[in-house]
Structure formats: C-alpha cells, structure tokens
Amino acid sequence: MTSRPPERYPDPKEFDEGLYKTLRMLPDGKTLDTAWVRSRIWDGATDTNIPKNGVIRGMQANMFLLEVSGDQETRTFLVKRVVPSELPGKASEDIWREFVKSVRSEIDFYSIILEPEHATIRNLFPQVYYSAGTPKELDVRPQETAFIIIMENLSPNHYQTPMMNFDQAKLVMTSLANLHAHFWNKVQDEERGGFWVLQRRLKHQEVEVADETWRRFLERFPQLRDQVQESNLEDLGRLIKEMAPCLDHVVEQGACTRIHGDAKGWNLFFGKDGSEEKILFIDLQWTGRGHPLQDVAYALTTTLSPESLQRMDDLVDFYIQVLQDELSKIGEILPPGLRDSYNQVWLDYARVVITGLWKNLNQTSIESNKSKVGPSMINRSWEHVLFITRRISRLLNT
Structure with missing residues (x-):
C-alpha cells in the first residue's frame, strides 16, 4: 500500500x-x-x-x-x-x-x-x-x-453549518425522532450503527491506553486543571476505560431502531428560508441498529452552539416527547427508563472522544479546524472541550 x-x-x-x-x-x-x-x-x-x-x-x-x-x-x-x-x-x-x-x-x-x-x-x-x-x-x-x-x-435551498442554535436543534431532534420511530423494532438483524461502538474501536487500540492518552491531553491543556474543579479530573481516562464495557452493554440493550450514526452538523442540511419543518440527513455510512439516544447525544454534543450547550437536557426532553408522540401513532410505547439512560449513552460517546477523537487535539489544531469542512465543534471549540470534560467528571463523580 x-x-x-x-x-x-x-x-x-x-x-x-x-x-x-x-x-x-x-x-x-x-x-x-x-x-x-x-x-x-x-x-x-x-x-x-x-x-x-x-x-x-x-x-x-x-x-x-x-x-x-x-x-x-x-x-x-x-x-x-x-x-x-x-x-x-x-x-x-x-x-x-x-x-x-x-x-x-x-x-x-x-x-x-x-x-x-x-x-x-x-x-x-x-x-x-x-x-x-x-x-x-x-x-x-x-x-x-x-x-x-x-x-x-441541496445548496440552492439548504445550507450546512458546523453548529446549530436551540431552535435548529429542535428541528434535528424532530427529524431524528421521526427516523427512529419509523424503524422502531424493525432492525433486529442489522449490525450496530455508529463509528464509536466499543467492539469497532478495539482495532484502534485506544481504550487500552486511555489513562495515558488522557494524561497527555491534560499536559497539552493544563488550563483544564484550573477550570474544571472536580476531584477525579486526573483519573478520567482510567475511569472511562473501566466503565466502557458496562456503558456499551447499556447501549446494546437499548438498540431497538435504526440510527443515523453520524448526525453532526456537516451531515445536516437546513432550509435557507427557515420554513423547513424537517432537516435533511446525508452521509449514512454509519447507519445501523442502535440506541436512539446515540444519535441524540452525538448530534447535541458535536453540533450545539456554545451558548446552547447548557440546554442540552431541555433538548433531550423535547426529543423524548416527540418520539413518544410518533410511537403512539404506530401503536408503540416509549420504553420506561429511556430518558434516564441518556447520561450513560452520552458517556459511551464521550469515551471515544477522550480516548480517540482528542488523541491529537491541541491548541493549534482547534484554531486550524475552524476553517476546515468536516471537524465538528468538539474539535474546533474550547467551550466544547470544557463542557465535555466537566460533564464527564461530574457524571463519573455521581
């Protein structure tokens, strides 16, 4: 080669x-x-x-x-x-x-x-x-x-953006709920979707060295020690590695529908005139059977604007309500405890962020990524780095 x-x-x-x-x-x-x-x-x-x-x-x-x-x-x-x-x-x-x-x-x-x-x-x-x-x-x-x-x-009537505001995010949540409800309990024989499935990431050999990867990340971003006041900050790599099988099990147990698998900003098209009730999805390479909240966690974490990150839970609640409404139309019932599983599903995605997607991230690359097509907000926004780190720390402290 x-x-x-x-x-x-x-x-x-x-x-x-x-x-x-x-x-x-x-x-x-x-x-x-x-x-x-x-x-x-x-x-x-x-x-x-x-x-x-x-x-x-x-x-x-x-x-x-x-x-x-x-x-x-x-x-x-x-x-x-x-x-x-x-x-x-x-x-x-x-x-x-x-x-x-x-x-x-x-x-x-x-x-x-x-x-x-x-x-x-x-x-x-x-x-x-x-x-x-x-x-x-x-x-x-x-x-x-x-x-x-x-x-x-799609460019004459639609546009792409690496980040979305709160109202745009509601459109994405609505479209994801429609997709998930349509395929609800119809993909039992499909392979799992999403590029961050634990078994799929083993060939990258990143989980095994998660603690060392995280130590080096903190060396590149020492300011995190001052801005994230959590006692477990130094141990996030080890903790996420230890929890990885359990988190993957939660996702597998809830994998009841087809997910997009890569629903970030660059794979979404919004209507230019603002009248579109739904957005359009492209890039279905990682579609497959999955937990519906995988798409929700991924879309919100990678694409929310810095100002909207703190309202993530509001958007999850909105998605759950739309999904419940869509499921009721086809005679399905929202699984009890689905909303409560969000934090674990989110941590499963956060695992690939801190063990793989941030492996080479540094101050320079954050700046250079801002002018490139492809990198999501987790690799081009300091506010996202800070939000994700704080959220992992707090969830693992509970």
Missing part, C-alpha cells in the same frame, strides 16, 4: 490537481461524461462540467458539484466520491476494511428507502439518482475499491 499522509482533514486552501483529473472515473471503469449522464441521470444533457471551486476534499470522501447543461436549463448535482487510494491514510488495513464496509452500508441504505414501506421518511434525505461501487469481493482489498453517489444538489 502506498504511503499517504496520516488521517487528518485536508487543508481547504490546497487544491489537488491530480485528484481533479480523476473525478470523472467511475467505479466500473466508465467515464462520467455527457453521454453517461444522458443515459443514467438526465436525458436532456448536452454538456457537463465540474467546477474547481465546487470540489471539497474530506477525510472520508471527496465531494464535488456536477453541472449538467441542457438546451434550455442547467442542472447541478452533488457527487460523493469515495476512493480509499485518494483519501488520507488510516492506521491499519483492518480500519480501512471497516471503513469500506461503512461505505457499502450507505449505498445499501439508499436502496432500502426506495422500498414502498419507507416512502414516509424519504423526505428526510436528498434524492439519490445513482449509487454504485466496485464488486463486493474487492472490499477485502480496500485500496482497490471505489464508490460514488450522485444526489440532488
């Missing part, structure tokens, strides 16, 4: 001319040209263009806009291109295989929601015109795989 830079978010100021030249290459070896678009996407196509300023390089995928001209109009599509050999490196071949498996899950999901019984939730997702990948037997050799998803361009 060729050597590439370690896993990190690409610098948006750096344009990759080599990557740009490959964007028209499809997983089956065909070319994303006008003739192909005319036969697969829009029969009125007369010309195609990929504007350079519409290319967004990411850590897990590269996105670009495809402009398609016709005789009397021009249509624009959003293309998600996942080619491992074009992405930043990962720590091991096992991690690459897990990643490719997640991409395959997203492509399968878009096929699932086309089935008639899922018509009522299609308005939670953009329209997908084409999705495909290399043959599944190649998945064991990730560097030989390639995937593509061509969907509607």
Whole structure:
C-alpha cells in the first residue's frame, strides 16, 4: 500500500490537481461524461462540467458539484466520491476494511428507502439518482475499491453549518425522532450503527491506553486543571476505560431502531428560508441498529452552539416527547427508563472522544479546524472541550 499522509482533514486552501483529473472515473471503469449522464441521470444533457471551486476534499470522501447543461436549463448535482487510494491514510488495513464496509452500508441504505414501506421518511434525505461501487469481493482489498453517489444538489435551498442554535436543534431532534420511530423494532438483524461502538474501536487500540492518552491531553491543556474543579479530573481516562464495557452493554440493550450514526452538523442540511419543518440527513455510512439516544447525544454534543450547550437536557426532553408522540401513532410505547439512560449513552460517546477523537487535539489544531469542512465543534471549540470534560467528571463523580 502506498504511503499517504496520516488521517487528518485536508487543508481547504490546497487544491489537488491530480485528484481533479480523476473525478470523472467511475467505479466500473466508465467515464462520467455527457453521454453517461444522458443515459443514467438526465436525458436532456448536452454538456457537463465540474467546477474547481465546487470540489471539497474530506477525510472520508471527496465531494464535488456536477453541472449538467441542457438546451434550455442547467442542472447541478452533488457527487460523493469515495476512493480509499485518494483519501488520507488510516492506521491499519483492518480500519480501512471497516471503513469500506461503512461505505457499502450507505449505498445499501439508499436502496432500502426506495422500498414502498419507507416512502414516509424519504423526505428526510436528498434524492439519490445513482449509487454504485466496485464488486463486493474487492472490499477485502480496500485500496482497490471505489464508490460514488450522485444526489440532488441541496445548496440552492439548504445550507450546512458546523453548529446549530436551540431552535435548529429542535428541528434535528424532530427529524431524528421521526427516523427512529419509523424503524422502531424493525432492525433486529442489522449490525450496530455508529463509528464509536466499543467492539469497532478495539482495532484502534485506544481504550487500552486511555489513562495515558488522557494524561497527555491534560499536559497539552493544563488550563483544564484550573477550570474544571472536580476531584477525579486526573483519573478520567482510567475511569472511562473501566466503565466502557458496562456503558456499551447499556447501549446494546437499548438498540431497538435504526440510527443515523453520524448526525453532526456537516451531515445536516437546513432550509435557507427557515420554513423547513424537517432537516435533511446525508452521509449514512454509519447507519445501523442502535440506541436512539446515540444519535441524540452525538448530534447535541458535536453540533450545539456554545451558548446552547447548557440546554442540552431541555433538548433531550423535547426529543423524548416527540418520539413518544410518533410511537403512539404506530401503536408503540416509549420504553420506561429511556430518558434516564441518556447520561450513560452520552458517556459511551464521550469515551471515544477522550480516548480517540482528542488523541491529537491541541491548541493549534482547534484554531486550524475552524476553517476546515468536516471537524465538528468538539474539535474546533474550547467551550466544547470544557463542557465535555466537566460533564464527564461530574457524571463519573455521581
């Protein structure tokens, strides 16, 4: 396998001319040209263009806009291109295989929601015109795989943001409740969703060294000792490591529905005119069976604005009420104790934050992440670092 830079978010100021030249290459070896678009996407196509300023390089995928001209109009599509050999490196071949498996899950999901019984939730997702990948037997050799998803361009009427205010968060909670209620008790045979599932993270070898990782984190952020007045601050790594199996068990026991698995700001689209009652979800790579509060904990922690963090519990209460209402419409009952499990589900996510996602975080990267597409608020906001640390300390002290 060729050597590439370690896993990190690409610098948006750096344009990759080599990557740009490959964007028209499809997983089956065909070319994303006008003739192909005319036969697969829009029969009125007369010309195609990929504007350079519409290319967004990411850590897990590269996105670009495809402009398609016709005789009397021009249509624009959003293309998600996942080619491992074009992405930043990962720590091991096992991690690459897990990643490719997640991409395959997203492509399968878009096929699932086309089935008639899922018509009522299609308005939670953009329209997908084409999705495909290399043959599944190649998945064991990730560097030989390639995937593509061509969907509607949401940018004219929607926008993305790394953080959301309280009212926007209520929209997200409503949409998540609709998604969860729709799949309630219907995914028993699905694999678990979410990239932070404990078993899935073992190949990263991060939980075993959680205490050392946390010690080094405090060395990089010594001000936490002054700003977090909790007696267990120095021991958070060890404590979260000891609790990890128990927290994972709580999540597994409550895994009764399909979760998005990566519902952070960059994977949400809000209506520009403010009239949208729901938001749209993209990037379903980590969808699967899960505890409904996994999506809630993840969305609120990664995406709430600093001013709204202190109202997290209010938003959890709001979600629970909407979920209860949606479940009642289909004859289901909200499980007793679901709301009470939130803190444990939240700690399960916090485990991957302090053992993995913050492993290389420092003062400089917090600042540089503010100008990048992809990093969530936990990696670009000091207020989030402080909130998460305080909340872990207090929950583990109770």
